[in-house]
Amino acid sequence: MIKFFYTRLLSLRNAFIGWWYVIRTQKNAWIHAVATVVVCLVGFWLKLSMWDWAVIVLVIAMVWTAEFLNTALEIVVDLASPDLHPLARVGKDVGAAAVLIAAASSTIIGILIMGKPFIERLQHLWSILRIK
Ligand SMILES: Nc1ncnc2c1ncn2[C@@H]1O[C@H](COP(=O)(O)OP(=O)(O)OP(=O)(O)O)[C@@H](O)[C@H]1O
Incomplete structure (x- = not known):
């Protein structure tokens, strides 16, 4: 039982290491x-x-998930094909397309x-400012 919780804890730790890797290395993740x-604000x-x-x-969550999977794909492609290869290019381009679709939608x-509601809020603020 203790071993079960210990290995789940290790998995959680690995997930956070992966999460931090994406935040640290992917410029898209900063965006x-x-x-x-x-x-949220x-x-x-x-x-x-x-x-x-x-x-x-x-x-x-959809955008972050797409970015995480795309990063994982990029790393695995780099591992499998360190040299330029047309299939490696297609694999990476398709991964990038997934992020693009998630971000655009x-x-x-x-x-x-x-x-x-945002425009209504701005109009409301504007009307208050004009009265003052
Ligand atoms: N091994 C390869 N063989 C052929 N083309 C590649 C290879 N690696 C990368 N490319 C091409 O270069 C593009 C950018 O790949 P790269 O690994 O630099 O991704 P990236 O710049 O980190 O992507 P992103 O900006 O989405 O983080 C790919 O979409 C692909 O078209």
């Missing part, structure tokens, strides 16, 4: 991190509903959920 913080500011948050968390979903 995702900034986008994640900005989206704006979401709190707009007081999004529970369901809106559920969708936002889902699409944020998340942006659209973010705009659909937060676009209208």
Whole structure:
């Protein structure tokens, strides 16, 4: 039983090492991190509903998952094919496409959920400033 929990703890530790590797080495991950913080701050500011948050968390997780899998793919491709190879290129390009699709669709979903309330909030603020 103790061994079971110990090995689960080790797995968790490995997952965090992988997570830190992505944060440390992938420039795209820095963009995702900034986008994640900005989206969460704006979401709190707009007081999004529970369901809106559920969708936002889902699409944020989708982008991060795509980035993590793409990084894993890049590393395995580099390991298997250190020299240039057309198949290695296709493998990496397809991985990059997955991140692109996740990021683009998340942006659209973010705009659909937060676009209208964000503009309404700005208009509200603007009307308060004009009265003063
Ligand atoms: N071994 C290879 N053989 C052929 N083409 C490759 C190889 N490695 C990389 N490429 C090409 O170079 C591109 C960039 O690959 P690289 O490994 O530098 O990814 P990256 O710059 O880290 O990607 P990202 O910007 O998504 O993090 C790939 O999408 C692919 O088109």
